[in-house]
Amino acid sequence: MEWETVIGLEIHAQLATRSKIFSGAATAYGAAPNSQACLVDLGYPGVLPVLNAGVVRMAIAFGLATESTVAARSVFARKNYFYPDLPKGYQISQYELPVVHDGRIEIRLDDGSRKTVGITRAHLEEDAGKSLHEDFHGQSGIDLNRAGTPLLEIVSEPDLRSAKEAVAYMKAIHQLVRYLGICDGNMQEGSFRCDANISVRPVGRHEFGTRAEIKNLNSFRFVERAILFEVERQIDILESGGKVVQETRLYDPDKDETRPMRSKEEANDYRYFPDPDLLPLEIGPEQVEAVRAALPELPWQKRDRFMAEYGLSDYDAGVLSSARAVADYFETVAAGVADKKLAANWVMGELAGALNKAGLDIAASPVDAHGLLGLLHRIEDQTISGKIAKEVFEAMWAGEGDADAVIEARGLKQITDTGALEDVIREVIAGNPNQLEQYRAGKDKLFGFFVGQVMKATGGKANPALVNELLKKLLAG
Amino acid sequence: MKLTRDEVESIAHLARLGISGDEIPPLADNLSRIIDFVQQLERADTEGVTPMAHPLNMTQPLREDRVTEPDQRDLYQQNATAVEAGLYLVPRVIE
Numbered sequence: 001m002e003w004e005t006v007i008g009l010e011i012h013a014q015l016a017t018r019s020k021i022f023s024g025a026a027t028a029y030g031a032a033p034n035s036q037a038c039l040v041d042l043g044y045p046g047v048l049p050v051l052n053a054g055v056v057r058m059a060i061a062f063g064l065a066t067e068s069t070v071a072a073r074s075v076f077a078r079k080n081y082f083y084p085d086l087p088k089g090y091q092i093s094q095y096e097l098p099v100v101h102d103g104r105i106e107i108r109l110d111d112g113s114r115k116t117v118g119i120t121r122a123h124l125e126e127d128a129g130k131s132l133h134e135d136f137h138g139q140s141g142i143d144l145n146r147a148g149t150p151l152l153e154i155v156s157e158p159d160l161r162s163a164k165e166a167v168a169y170m171k172a173i174h175q176l177v178r179y180l181g182i183c184d185g186n187m188q189e190g191s192f193r194c195d196a197n198i199s200v201r202p203v204g205r206h207e208f209g210t211r212a213e214i215k216n217l218n219s220f221r222f223v224e225r226a227i228l229f230e231v232e233r234q235i236d237i238l239e240s241g242g243k244v245v246q247e248t249r250l251y252d253p254d255k256d257e258t259r260p261m262r263s264k265e266e267a268n269d270y271r272y273f274p275d276p277d278l279l280p281l282e283i284g285p286e287q288v289e290a291v292r293a294a295l296p297e298l299p300w301q302k303r304d305r306f307m308a309e310y311g312l313s314d315y316d317a318g319v320l321s322s323a324r325a326v327a328d329y330f331e332t333v334a335a336g337v338a339d340k341k342l343a344a345n346w347v348m349g350e351l352a353g354a355l356n357k358a359g360l361d362i363a364a365s366p367v368d369a370h371g372l373l374g375l376l377h378r379i380e381d382q383t384i385s386g387k388i389a390k391e392v393f394e395a396m397w398a399g400e401g402d403a404d405a406v407i408e409a410r411g412l413k414q415i416t417d418t419g420a421l422e423d424v425i426r427e428v429i430a431g432n433p434n435q436l437e438q439y440r441a442g443k444d445k446l447f448g449f450f451v452g453q454v455m456k457a458t459g460g461k462a463n464p465a466l467v468n469e470l471l472k473k474l475l476a477g
Numbered sequence: 478m479k480l481t482r483d484e485v486e487s488i489a490h491l492a493r494l495g496i497s498g499d500e501i502p503p504l505a506d507n508l509s510r511i512i513d514f515v516q517q518l519e520r521a522d523t524e525g526v527t528p529m530a531h532p533l534n535m536t537q538p539l540r541e542d543r544v545t546e547p548d549q550r551d552l553y554q555q556n557a558t559a560v561e562a563g564l565y566l567v568p569r570v571i572e
Contacts, residue, residue: 017542024545033563034554038546042553054542075530076537082493084567097530131570141564269491274530282536 001239002203005231006211007160007196008120009223011173013152013183014127014191015058021126021150022049022092029189037129037144043087048277051076055150058182059099059124060283060291062152065176065298066119068103070288076124076278079270084142085129093153095272098123099281105176106300107168108318117169118157125151152182158197158208163227167220170194175299179324193218198230200238209234210244214251214258226251230258302327310340319348325362332369337376346372350393367396375403388412388460415462418470421454424462425474428453439475450475478512480505 020027023040040047063070077095103119129144154173160166174192177183185192199211214230217223229251234244249258297305299321306317306327320330326347334343351372355365367375375392378384384392384407395406407413415421428450429436439446454467480488485505489496496504550563559566 019542019544019546024540024543026544026546032548032550034550034565035548035563036546037553038549039553050540051537052542053539056539080491084565084570132564133569136561136564136566138569139559139566140568140570141561142567143564269487271491276531278531279533279535279537280530 003200003231003235003238004203004205005161005163005227006158006199006201006208007162007166007227008158009154009156009160009166009170010195010197011154011156011170012127012193012195013154013173013177013185015055015150015152015182016184017052017054017058017150019052019054020148021052021055021124023148025148027149029186029191031145033141033143034145037147041087041144041148043089049092049275051278051281052150055124055152056099056281056283056287057291058150058180059122059152060288061180061182061295062122062154062177063100063103064288064292064295065180066100066103066105066122068100068119068122070283071097071099071101072283073097074099074123074281074283076275076281077272078275079125079272081270083128083131084140085131085144085147087129087144087147091126091128092275092278093125093272094123097280099283105169105172107165107172109164109168112314115159115165117159117165117172120155120157122152122154125153127151152177158199163224163231166196166227167224170220170223172299175322179296179299181296187218187220190218194223196223196227196230198227198234199244200231200234209238210246212244212246212258213248215248215261217251222251222253225253225256226258229256233258296324306330310334310344312340312344316344316348319352320344323362329362329365329369333373333376336373337380339380342376342379346376350390354393354397366399367393371396371402378403378407382414382416382463383407384412384414385460385462385464387464388414391460412461415458416466418466421458421462421466422470422474424457425450425454425467425470428457429474436475440477447471447475478509478516480509480512 015021017027019025020041023038025038025041026036028036040049060070062068074094075097076092078090079093079095080090082089098121100122101120103122104116105119106114106116108114127146127149129142129147132141132143134141156169160169174185177192178185183191187193194217196214196217197211198214199209201207201209212230212234214226217226230249237244248261250261251258302321303314303317306312306321307314312320321327330343330347333347334340337343351362351365351367354367355362372393375389375396378392379386379389391410392403392406392412395401395410396403400406400409432450432453435446435449439450450471451464451467454462454471482501482505485496485501485508488508554560554565557565
């Protein structure tokens with residue numbers, strides 16, 4: 001039988017605020033245990049949560065960027081369950097009336113096709129603390145620094161039909177929240193993670209199959225692997241006449257499989273009710289418009305503009321608009337050169353390669369945008385060839401100074417003196433009489449050999465266009 | 478509405494209340510009567526009424542995104558039964 005996969009994702013994006021969603025404690029990652037947990041976060045009696053204005057602005061920004069409805073009125077609710085890293089015994093979340101609902105985002109797939117994925121809702125909630133189960137004399141250690149950190153939970157419609165689509169959607173949301181500056185997107189630190197609801201059904205059937213929820217996937221790769229495994233598992237069950245059980249499962253990356261959560265880890269009777277400690281959140285049109293006015297250019301807008309303004313291909317524009325820092329870097333370089341494609345090639349080529357090799361973010365690049373621009377100027381004014389430029393770039397990367405300093409110190413200035421170059425070419429020709437004879441007998445391919453010899457003789461410093469021109473003339477005799 | 482023994486046990490478990498077997502019948506009886514009492518509300522006509530989220534007719538005040546709470550871990554942890562390396566220690570939560 002042919003099966004169709006149906007996936008919906010619930011993405012948790014940690015909002016990039018300084019303080020917590022309901023308290024004035026700091027949210028910085030990596031602080032000493034419990035040094036950022038105040039009385040509100042610790043669930044002490046007699047304290048009251050007060051909502052952070054920053055998270056409201058961030059939720060509105062997300063809503064606007066995804067063409068969602070920003071709710072004029074939304075309500076915080078208590079989600080009740082017991083776990084030691086949740087000191088109040090409930091998580092403050094939103095249930096029936098979320099702050100954002102009914103939106104959409106367009107995703108692009110590897111084959112170049114596009115698809116619109118519905119966003120059911122996005123709601124504000126607080127994160128829980130962390131439990132450490134290493135040996136504390138048979139006890140668990142609790143760090144509540146993360147308790148009360150603001151999260152935006154983004155729930156998609158069950159519109160995704162494959163692991164690839166799910167990953168493309170997750171990447172699109174990841175890119176968007178980083179563009180908006182509402183989430184740092186750091187998946188290692190857990191700032192961006194997701195749960196996947198997965199089911200399969202025979203192709204052509206309208207009703208959904210029974211779904212399993214895979215919790216806490218914190219990398220694009222794990223999302224893809226977990227979905228592939230889970231789909232396979234469900235099809236095997238159905239094809240052997242069994243029934244898929246609706247349950248929560250965990251993905252184990254070491255074994256590359258999903259397994260059911262232990263019943264103790266599962267709590268599905270949350271008894272939501274409106275939190276009496278918090279009043280309804282009202283968002284007026286003027287607040288929405290203020291956030292709209294402050295929205296940055298969105299990834300897809302930037303991509304389209306890069307194609308129109310710089311004449312880049314769809315692919316190049318996509319790579320260069322992948323993150324704001326990359327786009328800003330590229331635009332700084334492109335603004336200073338006539339050949340925009342040259343700027344694009346260098347940012348995506350040498351620079352991206354070097355960053356990748358060094359494991360560095362573009363913001364930490366040893367060669368900044370102005371540095372690279374200085375180098376490209378020397379290519380454009382023919383001081384150096386593109387090939388020599390790579391050597392200069394490496395030296396700049398290693399901290400040997402800016403492009404001009406490296407070119408000067410290493411004597412890399414291109415030979416553009418016709419007379420000097422003609423001398424070199426004559427020597428090369430004289431030194432290779434056999435090749436000369438063959439070339440003149442019609443073996444045109446040997447032209448490349450002579451170019452290579454001239455370049456070798458000049459240490460790569462000869463202007464390639466000039467070499468071509470003079471070689472043609474002198475070889476012809 | 479009459480709560481069953483299983484329902485009472487399940488509610489007690491959700492609230493992490495330890496109750497003994499002979500406490501269940503009187504609890505079931507009391508809880509059932511509370512539910513019956515509240516259930517009278519279902520007879521009210523709520524057609525066209527927006528559900529109330531809070532009895533106060535006010536909206537949520539907001540605070541600016543500023544860190545105002547200094548680290549007072551040592552003070553707060555004086556209340557804890559056990560701490561180590563800055564962590565609160567609790568009975569082991571996974572097997």
